[in-house]
Amino acid sequence: MERRIIEWDQGWNSIQEGIMNIKWRIAEGLPENQVNAPVYVDIYTTIYNMCIQKPPHDYAQQFYDKYQKTFEEHLTSTVLPSLKAKHEEFLLQEFVKSWADHKVMLRWMSRAFSYLDRYFLAQRRLPGLKEAAIIYYRNLVYQEVNANVREAAIRLIDEEREGGEIDRALLKNVIDIFVEIGAGQMDAYEKDFEGYMLNDTRDYYSRRASRWMLEDSYTSYMLKAEACLRREKDIVSHYLHPRSEQKLVAIVEHELLVFYKTQLTEKKHSDSGSSTFTGDDNVEYLSRKLAANGIL
Structure with a gap:
């Protein structure tokens, strides 16, 4: 039929x-x-x-x-x-x-x-x-x-850097879309999000470093630098793609430490002779670690 x-x-x-x-x-x-x-x-x-x-x-x-x-x-x-x-x-x-x-x-x-x-x-x-x-x-x-x-997401990241409470799960879902939309490629994440986010990170820490160099002792500055490095790794672990961690850490180290290498060395020598100087173990560890890596 x-x-x-x-x-x-x-x-x-x-x-x-x-x-x-x-x-x-x-x-x-x-x-x-x-x-x-x-x-x-x-x-x-x-x-x-x-x-x-x-x-x-x-x-x-x-x-x-x-x-x-x-x-x-x-x-x-x-x-x-x-x-x-x-x-x-x-x-x-x-x-x-x-x-x-x-x-x-x-x-x-x-x-x-x-x-x-x-x-x-x-x-x-x-x-x-x-x-x-x-x-x-x-x-x-x-x-x-x-x-x-992207602009809204980066604003949230900066808000967290300032100590604000943000919706990390929402931000992770947003950033995952930048990855998924590439259908197996990372081009959208890298070009449409990561590059802009890294530039914002560079500007953010450049501004903070210039102010902290004027206001803080060597110990205080180094403790802040250590906290910033720890926070950026935490940010990656919660919502950024893992491949961003090395780039973020390199930017923070450059803006806070490498760029001010000479001033930090001078500040350390100056502060070490002051009665207010404290040889904080965390600061000494970070200083030795950075020196071993050729950063300071």
């Missing part, structure tokens, strides 16, 4: 209803395991049946075009306007939510359209469904908002 032909309009209208159902559930914040499985099965089955029909009723290319269009329209009409409307205070939360929602939608859509991945796209060497969805988010949303997100 010959299989009944499913015409494009009929099939796509049915699939579109299912996609709208999935998008609604994601927008409502329902747990991913509550997305209606039968809806997904119906979409997958319809797509499969329409792709294996004989020409001119084989619609694989049309489905790939619609897959792209579905993401493009959702990102440009819903996600991006919502992000742009958010005040900086809430931008990071919305950015994290938008990426999490996008990944949920990506998982469901790529499963439903998975026939394309296994056959149609593999034969034509086109980007896979998951890779394509990440590219859409990167080009249509991330490129538009990453500068504002």
Whole structure:
């Protein structure tokens, strides 16, 4: 018995209803395991049946075009306007939510359209469904908002350096997006976040060092330097990518110690003759360690 032909309009209208159902559930914040499985099965089955029909009723290319269009329209009409409307205070939360929602939608859509991945796209060497969805988010949303997100994130880092309490978990989620958006590469993290963060770190400690050199004794200055080095390592451990630690530590050492090497040596000799000088064990240890590394 010959299989009944499913015409494009009929099939796509049915699939579109299912996609709208999935998008609604994601927008409502329902747990991913509550997305209606039968809806997904119906979409997958319809797509499969329409792709294996004989020409001119084989619609694989049309489905790939619609897959792209579905993401493009959702990102440009819903996600991006919502992000742009958010005040900086809430931008990071919305950015994290938008990426999490996008990944949920990506998982469901790529499963439903998975026939394309296994056959149609593999034969034509086109980007896979998951890779394509990440590219859409990167080009249509991330490129538009990453500068504002970066500035807000760096402000939080400086706030913590000043002793403020910040949401470290939120900041880690934000910075993880800079890593994930690279799809296995670190280019987005390095170019769009890390480079700016390191420049800010350099400026931050340059300002602090110039003031502390005027105000503090050798012991006090070195204790502050030790605390700064410890804090930067703590910052990396909580929310930055591990590869940033060596770069951060090098900047702090340069701005606080290497740049003022001569002044610190003079300050130490001057203070050692003062009745207020204290040979703090931590300071002596740090001094010897830095000297051994050729920093002081």
